[in-house]
Amino acid sequence: MEAFQLLSSGGVRFNKSKFEKDVRLFTKTKPGSRLTLKDDASSNEMPAELDFFKYARNATGKRKQDSSSQQPLEKRRRVDEESEDEGIENSHEQGTTERPTEKHRVTSKGTDIPESLESFEAIHEEYRLPTHIYQNLSKSGYHYPTSIQSHAIPILLKSRDLAAISPTGTGKTLSYLLPVMSALQAPISSMKDASELGVRALVIAPTRELAHQIHNECLKLAQGRKWRTVLFSKATASTLADKNVRNKIDIIISTPLRLVASLQSGTLDLKNVRHLILDEADRLLDAEFSAQIEEIVTACSHPNIQKAVFSATLPAGAEKTAIEMLRNPIRIVVGLKDTPLPLILQSLTYVADDQSKLPSLLTYFAQPYSPPVLVFTSTQPRASSLAEELTLHGIPNVDCLHAGMTKKERDDAVSRMRQGQSWILVSTEVMARGMDFKGVREVINYDFPTSVQSYVHRIGRTGRAGREGKAVTFFTDEDAPFLKSIANVILQAGQTVPDWIIKLPKPSRMKRRVMGKVKRPEVVNDARKIGRQDAVKRREMIAGSKRRKAKAAVQADKQSGQDGTRPATTAEADNSS
Numbered sequence: 001m002e003a004f005q006l007l008s009s010g011g012v013r014f015n016k017s018k019f020e021k022d023v024r025l026f027t028k029t030k031p032g033s034r035l036t037l038k039d040d041a042s043s044n045e046m047p048a049e050l051d052f053f054k055y056a057r058n059a060t061g062k063r064k065q066d067s068s069s070q071q072p073l074e075k076r077r078r079v080d081e082e083s084e085d086e087g088i089e090n091s092h093e094q095g096t097t098e099r100p101t102e103k104h105r106v107t108s109k110g111t112d113i114p115e116s117l118e119s120f121e122a123i124h125e126e127y128r129l130p131t132h133i134y135q136n137l138s139k140s141g142y143h144y145p146t147s148i149q150s151h152a153i154p155i156l157l158k159s160r161d162l163a164a165i166s167p168t169g170t171g172k173t174l175s176y177l178l179p180v181m182s183a184l185q186a187p188i189s190s191m192k193d194a195s196e197l198g199v200r201a202l203v204i205a206p207t208r209e210l211a212h213q214i215h216n217e218c219l220k221l222a223q224g225r226k227w228r229t230v231l232f233s234k235a236t237a238s239t240l241a242d243k244n245v246r247n248k249i250d251i252i253i254s255t256p257l258r259l260v261a262s263l264q265s266g267t268l269d270l271k272n273v274r275h276l277i278l279d280e281a282d283r284l285l286d287a288e289f290s291a292q293i294e295e296i297v298t299a300c301s302h303p304n305i306q307k308a309v310f311s312a313t314l315p316a317g318a319e320k321t322a323i324e325m326l327r328n329p330i331r332i333v334v335g336l337k338d339t340p341l342p343l344i345l346q347s348l349t350y351v352a353d354d355q356s357k358l359p360s361l362l363t364y365f366a367q368p369y370s371p372p373v374l375v376f377t378s379t380q381p382r383a384s385s386l387a388e389e390l391t392l393h394g395i396p397n398v399d400c401l402h403a404g405m406t407k408k409e410r411d412d413a414v415s416r417m418r419q420g421q422s423w424i425l426v427s428t429e430v431m432a433r434g435m436d437f438k439g440v441r442e443v444i445n446y447d448f449p450t451s452v453q454s455y456v457h458r459i460g461r462t463g464r465a466g467r468e469g470k471a472v473t474f475f476t477d478e479d480a481p482f483l484k485s486i487a488n489v490i491l492q493a494g495q496t497v498p499d500w501i502i503k504l505p506k507p508s509r510m511k512r513r514v515m516g517k518v519k520r521p522e523v524v525n526d527a528r529k530i531g532r533q534d535a536v537k538r539r540e541m542i543a544g545s546k547r548r549k550a551k552a553a554v555q556a557d558k559q560s561g562q563d564g565t566r567p568a569t570t571a572e573a574d575n576s577s
């Protein structure tokens, strides 16, 4: 009992008094909101390293006057020190110049790092952005660059390779789309030089939904000119099999599988690609995709190709692979690696066992909550089952999305979410990365995440573009050995966790491999399963009885045919006996 009380009261609380200043600055108070925090206009300052949207809100448009940029480059000190990175740092130490911009907690590493620029105007002046692209920025509501954009855009515009790590929701997409489109200058259809023909830029993302979203961002920048940007799909792949069509394409955005299928069938060539971007690079470089990525990278054989990788998380192994793929790269880290924004209030909730999760979630939704909410489960059947349970329990506007659904079902679910028709979206890892549903205020990890990276990306669906969010993670007894890993992330983000979690032993690397991978039933409500089994049994009994009666009737017919007498009914037979 004592242990239960300890665990159930063990939710992680954000230490508002310790981070009072941040809380005030991040807060745009909305009356009635459960997430409402105190607003105090008198102290409108925040530690700049925590505010990744600082520029986007109030930049002056002038070049950065950071004192650190006045110092000789060699003297500038590195801020970002993470033990996990050491191997990689050392292997690239020689000849590098480190240029931390301490003020914004952005760490840059590499040689001849271009100056970061704090306004789109400054970027436009320095790098002559095509006018229509520059104008489309403000039309799309992008008035000032975010931290990652201030740093990454000049680097890519200087034709440098880049490994960029920046927290979820900080604007990485624009960080690569803007420089890539600016470098291409104009749609191929308006160019005379035939040597330019063929796809010139390629963006790879791990899921179809994310590729679609990136494509939409691309269309925003392309407004007013005849850019041919293609979201690669089964249909577009067959259209692009025609070389004449292919030659007029500027940018392809694709998932790896689809692209490799076309490469292997010889209906696509990537020889003219000058810019290759891997979004969610650590996912793309993991075992599931790495062979396809290798094939794609090999197919992009242009000698002057520029490559860049982006993610909110880049574990040491993936970073090593990525860096090996790049040529004299610059590495930038905004904030701390693998660390969510402090804007997301994180908590851990003890739920004992799998069957206790549903009642806990129903209790959660019985309180006022701020839709839309994203709920993560570990498998497709569990996502469907949970969505069904919530609906059966009368919770309105529940939707489901997972990779087992058809393309149309998935597209519809995304668009219902974007239009605000869905209040609760139950999903799997497929929604964990990159998806930008601006309004998501709450994320619930119904099933424990399978890695620190998965946790960071899942909860990063909220707290985007400077908004606040809330993330709740259910944990069972089986998940407890991995709590420490998540607790460390929470601590790194400047929030507090109960002492008992901090005192837990850190799971070994071997053990972390099985994190969140416990075998869970496909149906989230056992009672429903029993009810279902009963119903199935009853149906089978009725069907069996009907079959037996029909068989008996046939036999009786046969008999009457043989002896010419009417068969006795069961009742008659009984009476006669």
Ligand SMILES: Nc1ncnc2c1ncn2[C@@H]1O[C@H](COP(=O)(O)OP(=O)(O)OP(=O)(O)O)[C@@H](O)[C@H]1O
Pocket (backbone or CB within 6 Å): 056, 141, 142, 143, 144, 145, 146, 149, 166, 167, 168, 169, 170, 171, 172, 173, 174, 311, 312, 433, 434, 435, 436, 438, 460, 464, 465
């Ligand atoms: N300069 C900007 N000013 C205002 N809003 C911006 C700016 N840049 C990006 N945004 C908005 O911020 C949100 C997050 O951007 P984006 O999806 O590119 O983030 P991300 O860093 O790629 O996140 P993730 O790691 O989850 O993929 C989007 O809604 C985007 O429109």
